[in-house]
Structure formats: structure tokens, C-alpha cells
Amino acid sequence: MAAEKASWVHKDRSMELQKKMIARHFERLERAPRCGEPVVYTFVPGNLTELIRSFGALPVLPEINALQSGMRGKSKDYIAAAERAGHSEDVCTYVKCDIGMLKSGNIGPTGTKLPDPDLLLLSYTGCYTFMKWFELLREEYNCPTVFLQVPYQGDGRLAPEHREYITDQIRKDLIPALEQVTGRSYDEDLLRHHLGLAAETEDHLVAVLESAKNRPSPIDAYFGGVYYVGPIFSAFRGTEEGVEYYKELRSEVEARVAAGLGPITPDGPLNDQRFRLVVEGPPNWTSFREFWRMFSEEHAVVVASTYTKVGGTYDFGFRHDPDDPLGTMADYCGGCYTNLNLPSRIDMLVTYIRDYEADGFLINSVKSCNSFSAGQLMMLREVEKRTGIPGAFIESDLVDPRYFSAANIKNRIESYLQMLAARAGAA
Amino acid sequence: MSARSDVVDWALECYHDLDFGVVHGWLEEESGRTAAGYLPVYAPREIIHACGMLPVGIYGGGDQLEIIRGDAFYQSYICHLPRSVVELAQSGRLDFLSAMLFPSTCDVIRNLSGMWQLLFPEQYVRYLDLPHQRNTELGGAFWERELRTLLKDLGEVSGRTATEEDLKRSIGVYREVRHLILELYRVRREEPWLVPTEELYLLMRAAEVVPPETFLEQGRAYLEAVHAEPGRRRDNSRVVIVGAFCEQPPLGLIKTIERAGCYIVDDDFLVGNRLLEQDVPTDGDPVRALADTFIRHASKTSILYEPDPAGKRHLMAERVAAAGADGVIFAAPSFCDPALLDRPMLRAGAEAEGIPCIAFKYSENSGQFQQFREQAGTFSDAIKLWGGT
Ligand code: SF4
Ligand code: SF4
Numbered sequence: 001m002a003a004e005k006a007s008w009v010h011k012d013r014s015m016e017l018q019k020k021m022i023a024r025h026f027e028r029l030e031r032a033p034r035c036g037e038p039v040v041y042t043f044v045p046g047n048l049t050e051l052i053r054s055f056g057a058l059p060v061l062p063e064i065n066a067l068q069s070g071m072r073g074k075s076k077d078y079i080a081a082a083e084r085a086g087h088s089e090d091v092c093t094y095v096k097c098d099i100g101m102l103k104s105g106n107i108g109p110t111g112t113k114l115p116d117p118d119l120l121l122l123s124y125t126g127c128y129t130f131m132k133w134f135e136l137l138r139e140e141y142n143c144p145t146v147f148l149q150v151p152y153q154g155d156g157r158l159a160p161e162h163r164e165y166i167t168d169q170i171r172k173d174l175i176p177a178l179e180q181v182t183g184r185s186y187d188e189d190l191l192r193h194h195l196g197l198a199a200e201t202e203d204h205l206v207a208v209l210e211s212a213k214n215r216p217s218p219i220d221a222y223f224g225g226v227y228y229v230g231p232i233f234s235a236f237r238g239t240e241e242g243v244e245y246y247k248e249l250r251s252e253v254e255a256r257v258a259a260g261l262g263p264i265t266p267d268g269p270l271n272d273q274r275f276r277l278v279v280e281g282p283p284n285w286t287s288f289r290e291f292w293r294m295f296s297e298e299h300a301v302v303v304a305s306t307y308t309k310v311g312g313t314y315d316f317g318f319r320h321d322p323d324d325p326l327g328t329m330a331d332y333c334g335g336c337y338t339n340l341n342l343p344s345r346i347d348m349l350v351t352y353i354r355d356y357e358a359d360g361f362l363i364n365s366v367k368s369c370n371s372f373s374a375g376q377l378m379m380l381r382e383v384e385k386r387t388g389i390p391g392a393f394i395e396s397d398l399v400d401p402r403y404f405s406a407a408n409i410k411n412r413i414e415s416y417l418q419m420l421a422a423r424a425g426a427a
Numbered sequence: 428m429s430a431r432s433d434v435v436d437w438a439l440e441c442y443h444d445l446d447f448g449v450v451h452g453w454l455e456e457e458s459g460r461t462a463a464g465y466l467p468v469y470a471p472r473e474i475i476h477a478c479g480m481l482p483v484g485i486y487g488g489g490d491q492l493e494i495i496r497g498d499a500f501y502q503s504y505i506c507h508l509p510r511s512v513v514e515l516a517q518s519g520r521l522d523f524l525s526a527m528l529f530p531s532t533c534d535v536i537r538n539l540s541g542m543w544q545l546l547f548p549e550q551y552v553r554y555l556d557l558p559h560q561r562n563t564e565l566g567g568a569f570w571e572r573e574l575r576t577l578l579k580d581l582g583e584v585s586g587r588t589a590t591e592e593d594l595k596r597s598i599g600v601y602r603e604v605r606h607l608i609l610e611l612y613r614v615r616r617e618e619p620w621l622v623p624t625e626e627l628y629l630l631m632r633a634a635e636v637v638p639p640e641t642f643l644e645q646g647r648a649y650l651e652a653v654h655a656e657p658g659r660r661r662d663n664s665r666v667v668i669v670g671a672f673c674e675q676p677p678l679g680l681i682k683t684i685e686r687a688g689c690y691i692v693d694d695d696f697l698v699g700n701r702l703l704e705q706d707v708p709t710d711g712d713p714v715r716a717l718a719d720t721f722i723r724h725a726s727k728t729s730i731l732y733e734p735d736p737a738g739k740r741h742l743m744a745e746r747v748a749a750a751g752a753d754g755v756i757f758a759a760p761s762f763c764d765p766a767l768l769d770r771p772m773l774r775a776g777a778e779a780e781g782i783p784c785i786a787f788k789y790s791e792n793s794g795q796f797q798q799f800r801e802q803a804g805t806f807s808d809a810i811k812l813w814g815g816t
Contacts, residue, residue: 086771086774086775087771088767088768088770090504090762090763090767090788091764091767091768092768095768122732124559124732127534128531128533128534128537128764128765129534129764129768132764132765132768132769133768135732135733135739135769136768136772138736139739139740139772139775145736147560147732147734149556149558149559149560149566149569149732151556152531152537152554152556154529154537154540154541154553154554154556155554161569161572162569165568165569168565168568169560169565172564172565341540341541341544341554342538342540342541342542342544342545343541343545344541345541346545365502367502367504370505370533370534370535370538370764371534371537373502373504373505374505374509374534374535374537374538374539375500375538375539375541375542376502377499377500377501377502378542378545382545395502
């Protein structure tokens with residue numbers, strides 16, 4: 001037990017860096033009202049961090065706060081507070097967690113108070129709930145809201161006219177709103193600078209994600225992956241700190257590849273990897289570590305996941321392009337995972353299973369999220385049909401502990417892995 | 428048999444016919460005819476009609492369809508509508524459709540568009556991203572382009588490219604349809620004992636599947652008949668039903684609410700048929716006119732972004748005042764994101780104005796109405812006793 005604990009608390013330098021960056025960011029957010037730094041609330045998919053930063057503003061991502069509340073055991077009470085205030089038990093728990101947090105003093109993940117927004121940037125990318133979330137927040141804050149409609153890739157691509165619609169909105173609506181709120185003028189050179197840093201960050205992240213093609217995989221691309229994408233999904237894409245973090249992370253991962261080592265899991269290093277899995281769907285945050293252990297105890301490592309692409313599908317080639325600042329932001333938004341149609345999502349899973357030589361795939365279907373979950377049963381069957389590999393389907397929730405049934409989920413995972421082992425033995 | 432009951436029986440038959448006999452009848456009348464389906468809430472029926480196609484609203488199977496295959500597509504925490512739509516399709520009942528449109532009502536319908544592409548690769552499938560930017564320069568230009576693409580594509584599907592004149596004619600036809608719908612709503616609002624919602628609703632359902640000309644004929648006959656055969660006026664309270672715009676409540680639930688003592692004087696059942704609050708002009712470019720009318724005059728609904736920060740707060744008071752209603756019944760399908768996420772904002776606004784409200788959830792196949800009867804009955808009594816406080 002002690003050894004196990006020691007291995008879990010072992011921290012790479014990148015982890016320390018991330019922790020410090022996040023702590024500094026939240027401290028700065030707490031000081032923001034006093035220091036006159038404007039604050040922009042926005043969502044992870046379709047976040048325009050580089051643009052926000054180029055105006056000297058600080059981003060706040062409410063989904064990140066909600067998932068952090070889930071990990072810190074606070075979400076249950078927050079959700080209960082929101083439901084008492086009339087929010088339905090049927091809707092996304094991220095929203096209720098956020099509203100509950102707001103009603104409980106708006107204390108952020110690191111224990112500091114979150115500032116009120118100066119602008120709600122409703123980047124409407126890949127999720128209907130986003131629209132309602134900010135309409136709800138707008139009731140609580142006295143600040144402007146700017147709406148950016150990102151058309152869905154219903155035909156599996158971002159049509160040129162849709163790209164133009166996004167750039168037009170950025171130029172005609174969003175930039176003037178940011179100018180107004182921050183009192184600064186649009187500085188395209190500064191934006192290009194941030195976009196260049198973003199591309200650099202993205203190169204490093206992709207190298208980290210693709211390292212999972214090695215055997216053993218040096219990373220867990222789901223449970224570890226959510227930590228790796230933390231900075232790029234939140235406030236640090238397109239910043240010097242972000243680049244430093246991803247450089248460090250990449251070098252650690254490359255060192256593990258060279259040494260033939262696996263990732264550190266709650267059960268210590270996972271070097272002996274019996275199962276390579278691909279996972280679709282968000283994780284459960286309230287029992288995150290317990291959930292991870294259900295895999296690591298069985299020597300299962302996740303080699304690719306779709307959830308780590310909600311903030312951008314960089315491993316399919318997209319990079320922010322400083323030479324086309326508005327166009328690249330449109331491409332970025334359009335390509336976020338939940339903005340892709342179902343056939344494209346299936347293609348992605350099939351590609352992962354093939355390229356990462358996975359033994360199996362698992363769908364974690366979360367009750368909260370229609371954007372992810374509606375259609376997943378069909379995805380399961382299609383991926384099985386196209387790869388010849390049977391998949392597993394489990395159900396839980398993001399931050400509502402009432403929907404994490406540990407015994408059921410553990411059972412499912414164990415029997416699934418036994419089935420994969422039997423298949424491998426028979427082959 | 429009276430003229431009125433003839434129309435109601437006809438509409439009831441359309442409602443019960445999950446094989447879309449009336450559509451088959453129309454398709455078979457002339458060779459080469461085609462039909463395009465659309466899911467709730469809003470599809471530009473003028474565009475479909477101009478391409479010579481029959482627009483057919485697909486609202487699932489209600490409480491009449493046993494779900495055999497549909498449940499294999501959806502987890503228990505997803506609303507009922509998509510599983511009954513899939514059931515209809517998998518049983519071959521929608522094979523007559525040459526095209527299927529999926530408006531951006533919510534992520535369930537959005538994702539169903541991708542499922543449809545895989546299930547029915549031969550069919551033309553289009554996800555219709557409605558414009559949320561409510562200005563003509565941004566949202567209007569976007570929507571106009573979407574409509575032009577749709578017009579071109581459906582022309583190819585039907586083999587009949589719509590001319591400007593065709594589209595203007597179709598705009599004219601649907602203007603008449605809308606006028607008739609608004610007239611029926613007006614009569615119900617002013618004299619709800621003349622037009623029970625159960626009957627109005629059946630007519631609206633028929634309008635989703637029959638050719639517009641047929642609806643105009645039947646609807647006008649109904650209007651004439653209601654004046655000739657007025658119903659008995661009751662001491663009911665007057666309510667607005669909010670949240671039932673996509674998955675439809677079973678007919679039994681609508682009857683239950685009225686029989687429990689509530690006149691429904693406004694609702695958002697099938698709201699797509701009157702989403703445009705103004706006529707689409709027919710002088711000038713008709714595609715642009717359709718797009719502009721949507722941008723400027725789409726009614727406020729949960730499926731579109733509300734640009735006015737006070738909009739949600741005031742909406743219920745506005746609707747209650749316009750309908751001369753006493754209270755609001757929030758009736759939403761279980762697991763319905765648009766209706767349930769909107770509800771706290773709408774309800775808070777209503778209650779701040781002292782408007783009595785109740786809320787419940789239903790599913791299109793809800794079979795027990797006792798609980799709804801009690802809730803609606805108590806609500807109606809409370810309104811009558813205590814008024815709006
Ligand atoms: S519905 Fe899904 S994508 Fe949308 S906010 Fe909730 S968890 Fe995120
Ligand atoms: S009932 Fe609600 S959640 Fe279900 S498809 Fe309709 S709008 Fe979407």
C-alpha cells in the first residue's frame with residue numbers, strides 16, 4: 001500500500017510545472033478585478049485562447065472548473081444546489097455543477113475565488129448545451145455576451161462558406177466586442193505570435209500522443225491523456241508557459257520510450273501491458289482514480305482516446321497557422337471532435353484501432369452529454385463491423401457521483417478484458 | 428355525422444396512420460412524385476415544395492408504436508423521439524422518402540443525421556444548421572446560402588429544379604397555410620370552447636403530412652363548422668403549454684389537461700409551422716426573402732439563441748399576456764435538453780411576474796395520465812380560487 005501510494009504521488013517535472021502554472025493562473029484570476037485584467041469565460045471546444053490573450057484578457061473555462069469540482073468531491077453538493085434551484089435532473093451535470101459552484105461563492109479549483117466575467121464568449125462549437133449554459137450564466141452576470149456560431153460538419157467537412165461565416169463573425173462581432181471590453185485595439189501581429197506558439201505546443205502534444213504507438217506505450221492516452229491536454233485545453237495554448245510545459249512533457253515521454261517504460265498509474269508504473277485499448281467518451285471525474293485502476297490493475301493501457309480531441313484534433317494534422325489568423329481559428333473550431341459528424345467519429349476510432357494496434361475499444365457513455373452519447377450504440381456496432389474487434393460499452397456520468405456504479409463498471413471491464421484475452425489465446 | 432366531426436375524423440385517421448397512407452396516395456397519383464421528410468422543429472417547407480416534393484414532418488410513433496429495434500440505438504437516458512423515428516425507418520415505413528432533413532434542434536437530432544447517413548446511404552440526408560446570428564449581414568447571409576444549397580440539392584433529388592416563380596408560388600401556399608393556422612389559434616384563444624385543443628392539435632398534425640392544399644380545404648371546413656356547432660362554455664382556467672415543441676405528448680395527455688379544467692390558449696406543439704411570425708415577401712429574391720424573414724421574424728424558442736439578455740426573463744409574461752392566460756404549464760419530454768435547460772430561466776421570469784406555473788415531464792408513449800390529471804386539476808382550481816398570485 002505504501003509503495004503504491006509512493007508511486008502514485010511520484011511526480012514528473014512536467015506535472016509539477018502544470019500544477020504551478022494552473023495555481024498561478026487562478027491566483028492571477030483572483031487578482032484580476034483588482035489589477036484591471038479583463039476576464040473572458042468561454043468553452044474548451046472552439047476556445048479562441050490566442051485571440052483572448054492577444055487582448056490581454058484571461059480565459060476561464062467553466063467545463064474545466066466543473067471537472068475539477070468533480071475530482072475534488074464537490075460536485076455532488078453543487079449539483080444538488082442547482083437541482084434545488086429548479087434545474088432538471090435530466091440535463092448536463094457540468095452546467096449544474098457550475099451553477100451550483102456559482103451559488104456557493106464561486107470558489108475555483110485551487111481554492112481561490114473566480115472573478116466575474118467581463119465577457120461571455122459563447123463559442124457555439126459541437127454542443128447544444130453550451131448555448132443554454134451561457135444563457136443561464138448571463139442571468140447571473142452583468143456583462144455582454146458574444147455569440148460565435150460554428151457550423152456543424154454535417155457532411156464531414158467544414159464547407160468553405162461555413163469557414164467564411166466563422167471568420168466574418170470573428171471579424172465583425174467578436175473582435176469589436178473584445179476591443180470594447182478590454183479597451184485595447186486588435187493587434188494582429190500579437191495574435192500571430194500567439195498562434196505561432198500554439199502550433200509549437202501542438203507539435204509537442206501530437207508527439208506525446210503518438211508515442212503510444214510504441215510497445216510498451218509510455219503514456220496512458222485517456223487517464224494520463226486528460227492531464228496532458230489540461231494546459232492546451234484551458235488557458236495555455238499559444239503561451240510561452242504552454243510551450244515550456246509541452247517540451248518538458250515530450251522529453252519525459254521520449255525518455256520513457258528510450259527506456260522501454262510505461263506510464264505511471266495509480267498502481268505504479270505500467271510496463272507490463274497486456275491490453276492496448278482505444279476509448280471513446282469522456283471519463284468519470286468523481287471516481288477518476290478508481291476508474292483508472294480498473295484498467296491498470298488488469299494491465300490495460302489506453303493508447304488513444306477521442307475525448308482528448310474535444311479541444312482540437314491536432315493528431316489529424318491541424319495546426320494553428322499564424323499566416324492566416326482568422327481562417328485558422330475557423331478551421332480549429334470546425335474541427336473539434338464533437339463538431340464532427342458521426343461517420344467521421346467512427347472513422348477516427350477505426351483509424352486509432354488500426355494505427356495504434358489496439359486489442360479492443362471501450363465506450364464510456366455519460367448520461368450528461370447528448371453531444372457525445374446520442375449515437376454511441378451505433379458507433380459501437382459500426383466500429384465492431386469495420387475492425388472485427390468486439391467493443392465494450394459502459395455507462396456513467398461526468399461529475400454526478402450518483403451515476404458511477406463502481407461494481408457494475410468493474411465487472412463489465414473485467415469480463416471484457418477476459419473476453420479479449422480468450423480471443424487472443426484462441427488466435 | 429357533422430362537417431366538424433368529418434374533419435376531425437379525417438385528421439385522426441392521418442394521426443393514427445403510421446404507414447403514411449395519405450402520403451403514399453399523393454405519391455401514387457402521378458409518376459415521378461417524391462417526398463422529403465424533416466424532423467422537428469423547423470424546416471423550410473417552401474423550399475421542399477418548390478422542388479415538387481411533398482414535405483412530411485416526422486414526429487415518431489407516439490404511443491402507438493412498439494419499439495423493437497429503436498431501443499438498440501439509444502441508451503435509457505435519451506429521449507424517446509429518436510428511437511421511435513429509427514423504429515419507423517427500420518420497419519420500412521419511411522422508405523418512401525427521397526430525402527431527410529435534420530434541423531439543428533438539439534444534439535440528439537444532430538447526431539441522428541449521421542446515423543441516418545450510415546443507415547440509409549441511398550437517401551439524401553442533410554443537417555440543417557439554423558442561423559443563431561440574428562442579423563441579416565451575418566446570420567442572414569449564412570442562412571441564405573444554406574437555403575440555396577438545399578434548393579439546388581432537392582432539385583437534383585426530385586429531378587425538378589425550382590425556378591424563382593416556383594419558389595414564390597410555394598411561399599404563397601405556405602403563407603396561406605400559416606394564416607389558416609394562426610386563425611385557428613386565434614379562434615381557440617378567444618373562444619377556446621369552440622376549438623378544443625385536441626381537435627386543433629389533430630389538424631396541426633395532419634398539416635405536417637398532407638399536401639398543403641388538402642390542409643387548407645379541411646382546415647377551412649373545420650373553421651366554418653365550429654361556428655355552426657359551438658361547444659359548451661366551461662368555467663376553465665386558461666393556460667399556456669411550454670416545452671412540447673419536439674417530442675410530442677400523447678393525445679391522451681392533451682385531452683387530460685383540458686378535461687382537468689384547463690383551456691389551452693397557447694402552446695408550442697409543432698411550433699415550426701408558425702415559427703415565422705411575419706409573411707415572407709414575394710417581391711424580390713425569394714430565397715433571400717425566406718432567409719431574411721427567418722432572421723427578423725422567427726419566434727422566440729428554446730432551439731435558437733436568445734440575443735436579448737432579458738429575453739428569457741420576459742418571454743412567459745409576454746406570451747401569457749398575448750394569450751390572455753392565467754398560468755403556464757411547463758410540459759417537457761424527459762431528457763429533452765432544449766426544453767429542460769430553458770425551463771429555469773423561463774419559470775423564474777414567469778414567477779417573478781406572479782404567473783402561476785407547474786411543470787412536468789412526459790414521454791411520447793406515456794400511458795398513465797392520472798398524475799397529470801391531478802396536477803392540472805389542482806392547478807386549475809388554484810388559479811380559479813387564488814388568481815395569479
Ligand atoms: S453536454 Fe457534453 S459537451 Fe456539452 S457541456 Fe455537457 S458534457 Fe460538455
Ligand atoms: S425531445 Fe428534446 S432532446 Fe429529444 S430530440 Fe427532441 S429536442 Fe432533442
